[in-house]
Amino acid sequence: MNRSGQTAPLDGDRQGKHGTNEDDSQPYRADGGTALQDSYDVIVGGSGMSASTTATILGNHGLDVAMIEAGSHPRFAIGEAMLPQSSMWMWIVGQYHGIPEIQYLSDANAIVDNITSSCGIKHSIGFAYHEPGQPVSADRSHQLIPPNLPFYSESHLLRADVDHYLVETAQKYGVDYVDETAITDVDIGDNEVTVTTDRGEIDAAFYVDGTGGNSVLADQMGYREDAPELETNSRAVFTHVEGLAPFDEVIAADARPGQSNRLHDGTLHHVFDGGWMWIIPFDNFERSAATKASVGLMLDRDKHPVDDSISPAEEARRIIAEFPDIERHLATAEPVKPWTRTGRIQRSASQSAGHRHYLTNSTYGFVDPLYAIGLVNTFESVFVSTNLLLEAFEDGDFSADRFAPIDDLHHQQLIDNDRLISNAYKSMGEFRLWNAWTQMWLGGVLFHDLYIQRHCFNYLESGETAEFDSLLDETSPGADAPFAAEKADIHQTMADALDDYEVGEATAAEAAELMLAEMKGADWLPKHVYDWGNEGARHVDFANPQLVGKLIEWGKTESPDHIREDLFDFTVPEMA
């Protein structure tokens, strides 16, 4: 069913029931303000990206929505690096529901024009592999550059500004917002939901829980799992810094991976045995006024158990000091907030939805920020969940089985991410294994990008938002893609090889050979575009139109029948 908001123009001129943000929609604060009503159609808990975009969509469709936040904006939040897919999803959700303010996030220029000048750009994904005491080398680094499509681009989002803007957007679309108000109890009744805060009780027909890992509802319903049954077992140590030098300027010119762009112009990952570090500059876009960067270590808890006798800053300093080029990279960087150290970062729940309620995807569970899948999953989930909820309101039926697809989606996202990321950690101990797994990740993500792009191209051609509706029918968007079965098979074979390596039944060389051979033998991976399975293939630049042309020509003429018929069946728009 098409729930798209074709009626709302994409002109950024929306007037919600409270008018624009400049006049009468100020947040409700402890010292007074607009009181909430006694009852709503929907109460949304939290005001991160998932909560505020959900509230905005529901408000845009005429529902009476309250959003309740324990803290206040602007506030520090993590989750800053985008991918082509997160950008595309922001574009799709904005287009589908006629909400330009969500779509702005999918374009670096639109962010500066409409939201903030504090965000960076992501022209590439870089991985630099490090060994203790050794400098990096070009043959141990990867650079992957996504295509330049004029309708979206990837950014580094300064979440303090972006999240604040999205809360103001929700208000503009008629959502009643209160901050500094903690949800303390949620009672899911047969005919209504009662949400208790530290400032009183409110009723609603439905509750959407976007409060994250400390969700009161997940605890009350017995959904939260104390020890997530996920293979990934990692923790984080992170901060924001000023004065970070571009990595490209601190390493030897011959250590760069055959680059088209500076590694500083994208998200850079420093990878080592048992962990990795994200480097997300906000100052790397010519229109950005920012001077900060986000940096953070993700550590395998078995290989890097926490030592509580040292501070998070000291722990970060010691790990960084093991790798001379990471140390050189961060030599001039000064933290602008204290380093934060987490415990195990994985969380999961036994259930994500039921009668009159659902949890947003990151309230349900989370694996690890490697590969920046968090916001992809958040927007996939917002797209699917809000459609189901709008249909439920249309039918006046909030029974549990209507929301079962949300359960399936969130569960699928969690196990897919765990498979991808736990195997990445297993491969980090040996560069040959890491190289093979990275090539496999690239194959999967490139084809998944194409699958979502195909829907966008079809939409651009027909102008019908119904082009996106089939994405609502899959367990998770892409689960029914024509390459999904082959991709799952290769993943499994490569994961088995890593397991054999871990238990000593294969050497790193044997496991790597097997993994590379799997990719060489896969006829859905076009080797003349990127030489999957060749150890030397570590740089690919899809911003080069000739390379994109080769890929499309192969897809439309020589690719396996099911790939040609079900993936490359789009008309290439003029702009691409």
Ligand SMILES: Cc1cc2nc3c(=O)[nH]c(=O)nc-3n(C[C@H](O)[C@H](O)[C@H](O)COP(=O)(O)OP(=O)(O)OC[C@H]3O[C@@H](n4cnc5c(N)ncnc54)[C@H](O)[C@@H]3O)c2cc1C
């Ligand atoms: C270390 C780390 C790095 C990450 N990096 C990336 C990345 O680079 N790219 C990417 O795509 N994703 C990344 N992610 C994932 C990304 O952060 C999440 O997908 C995203 O932030 C989820 O947003 P959210 O709105 O669901 O939750 P949140 O942003 O966590 O919002 C939850 C809100 O609920 C409020 N709240 C909590 N309890 C209550 C209560 N009782 N009552 C009322 N309000 C309450 C909180 O104050 C908060 O504002 C990362 C995650 C982590 C942990």
